Amino acid sequence: MSDPHEGHHETHAAPFPHGTKQDYVTGFILAAVLTAIPFFLVMSGIFSSERLTAFLVLICAVAQIIVHMVYFLHMSPKAEGGWTLISLVFTIIVLVIAVVGTVWVMYHMDANMMPGMMTEPPAN
Amino acid sequence: MSTPIITEPTDPRVFHPEEEPHHPEGHSTPLGFWIYLMSDCLIFATLFGTFAVLGQRYGGGPGPKELFDLWLIALNTAMLLFSSITYGFAMLAMHRGDQKEVMKWLGITAGFGLAFLAIELYEFNHLIHIGAGPGRSAFLSAFFTLVGTHGLHVTFGLIWMAALVLQVRKHGLTSANQRRLECLSMFWHFLDVIWIGVFTFVYLMGMI
Incomplete structure (x- = not known):
């Protein structure tokens, strides 16, 4: 040391x-x-x-x-025995799931919950 | 009533190495610091995701076309890109063991970094002044959070750089200081990579 x-x-x-x-x-x-x-x-x-x-x-x-x-x-694929590349690939996978998933879900929330569709549930 | 018979193993079995394997100090720092950068990357991923959802919600307020000046952003991008290559020159000088050159290039890098921050603060100040602050609309909240977080990273990078300049001046290019400079190098180049995402998705895509 x-x-x-x-x-x-x-x-x-x-x-x-x-x-x-x-x-x-x-x-x-x-x-x-x-x-x-x-x-x-x-x-x-x-x-x-x-x-x-x-x-x-x-x-x-x-x-x-x-x-x-x-x-x-x-x-490079060889740096740190390939571990930096593997952690990068893992991060990209998580990143894509988070970003694409967010955009996808929020788009549908938006499209399906327009103010016009917010009707009162029928009273029985 | 029977008592469990515990037999002492005749030969003491070893479940762990007697001596820790010897590694040179800091041998795992590059991978460890890289994993930190990846976790930082995920912070920015969530902020980019938020911006993607809220970036069109102007709330009757101004949109990117009324607010952004692409010449200013191009200038800012140039500042960060110049600071990236000057930091690279500092690293090359470090590998040669030329302390004077390292200090010179670190100083130039810090200058470009400060210019970047000054331009960004000018832009933020201008936006808040014309009533387009983070409270104006969801778009502006997401914009200030994303770009502000990047600016905060640059600020801390500059503080780190100042600390290292003092360290190198006091102790010279020791192995510990070299390792620190390598880590800051990764951090600084990583911030430039994030900025590519910012100017592409926030500024350019907003202005198309």
Whole structure:
């Protein structure tokens, strides 16, 4: 065990995955392009179809998240014997269940409980 | 009446290793910190889910098209993206053992982080000033909660960064300080990933 107040330099203190300068620069350029595209699409309104614009913006966001994961967070299937990837996949599953489930349930609640349908139950 | 006969095992059986296996200090920190980030991710998932449900409920108040200025958001996004790569340069300097460079890049990163916060606070202040505060509509409540939680994370990241600058100045790039800088690196890049979700779903999708 090394004393944390020891003044010596110890490289490889913990097995954190490293990136090279090339990684960071590549990641930055990709991220900048993937940020600029959706902002341009929305601000210029180049496509008249809202659905198409939303779809392309979504694709850019997913691509940019992957770029950040790989080039900035140094994710790889081999890091930590695969445990970081497994915990990420688990989180994504929980996330999708929570978000999609919420939107789904609340949409139906909304559609089936409009003010017009709130009638008094018949008095017997 | 019979008494149960307890036989002492002749050879003492061992159910646990006599000595704890030796691990270097902090060897499990990367995975542990990653799992913390994943749990933080779930906090944001619930807030994004809330925003998805309430984001269209303007309650007769203003919607995103009347409120948001995409140029300001683009500037804010650029600030956070620049701070991500400058933190990366700080990490590269750390691996070289160049303390001066680490301090320089951490300072630049903190500058971009502060600029991000300043722009966000300007936006919040502007919205509250024109009567579009969190109490105006369900949409604005969800908006302020989601974006505010992200801003709070950035604030704590900056406090953490200031603490580490002082630590590195006092003790140098020790193995413990390197581990702390690695954790903050993950935290800082993770906040940028969350911001991708924020500008995509809150700002861009709202303005289409």
